[in-house]
Amino acid sequence: MIALFGHKRQMTDEEIGELFRSSYSRLYRLAYSLLNDQEESKDVVSSVFMDLLDNHILARDINTYLTSMVRNRAFDILRHRQVKDDVLSNLIQKYEPCITFDISDDDQTKEIRLFIERELTPQTRRVLQLCYDEKKSYKEVSAELGISVQAVNKHISQALRKLRERFNPSFKTN
Numbered sequence: 155m156i157a158l159f160g161h162k163r164q165m166t167d168e169e170i171g172e173l174f175r176s177s178y179s180r181l182y183r184l185a186y187s188l189l190n191d192q193e194e195s196k197d198v199v200s201s202v203f204m205d206l207l208d209n210h211i212l213a214r215d216i217n218t219y220l221t222s223m224v225r226n227r228a229f230d231i232l233r234h235r236q237v238k239d240d241v242l243s244n245l246i247q248k249y250e251p252c253i254t255f256d257i258s259d260d261d262q263t264k265e266i267r268l269f270i271e272r273e274l275t276p277q278t279r280r281v282l283q284l285c286y287d288e289k290k291s292y293k294e295v296s297a298e299l300g301i302s303v304q305a306v307n308k309h310i311s312q313a314l315r316k317l318r319e320r321f322n323p324s325f326k327t328n
Contacts, residue, residue: 165216167207173216174203181224188228198227238304269320274313277301281309 165173178199185195202223270279277299284295285306292306299306 165206170203170207173206173220177217177220178203181220184221185224185228188225189231194231195228198224198231202227235304266317266321269317270313273316273320278309278313281306282313285310 181199181202182195185198186192189195189198202220205223206220270282274282280299281295284290284298285292290298292303292310295306296303
């Protein structure tokens with residue numbers, strides 16, 4: 155049993171169930187407002203209540219405690235997302251120059267454009283067009299298409315990998 159703020163009795167499973175029913179939607183909305191992801195928001199709220207159920211955590215103001223726990227876990231996820239975005243950006247910057255083709259070569263340019271048209275999804279083609287033809291930043295592309303910066307990174311990464319495999323097969327990634 156973990157006792158917070160000097161509370162003297164444990165919450166029963168029934169009390170925790172009632173607290174779950176009465177607080178879930180408020181806590182879910184909080185998590186969703188931070189994460190903008192339904193599944194992650196549900197997971198965050200559920201995991202906070204699982205901890206409460208497993209540990210019978212006691213607090214004088216349980217609603218404040220739950221709100222703080224949901225907020226902190228959502229912030230942990232956001233920090234983890236930022237790390238993943240940074241890693242993806244670094245990988246893309248590192249390997250993007252490794253695609254080797256001569257743009258002045260009309261036959262090869264046509265072949266590349268045909269490959270892009272046939273082998274990439276419409277969304278990936280659109281992301282490439284916005285980033286490379288229209289010279290927009292990942293953030294601008296993200297806003298225009300209504301997807302996350304991480305999704306833009308994934309589309310670019312996937313496209314570059316396919317292009318390298320097709321037009322520079324000797325290139326090896328670590």
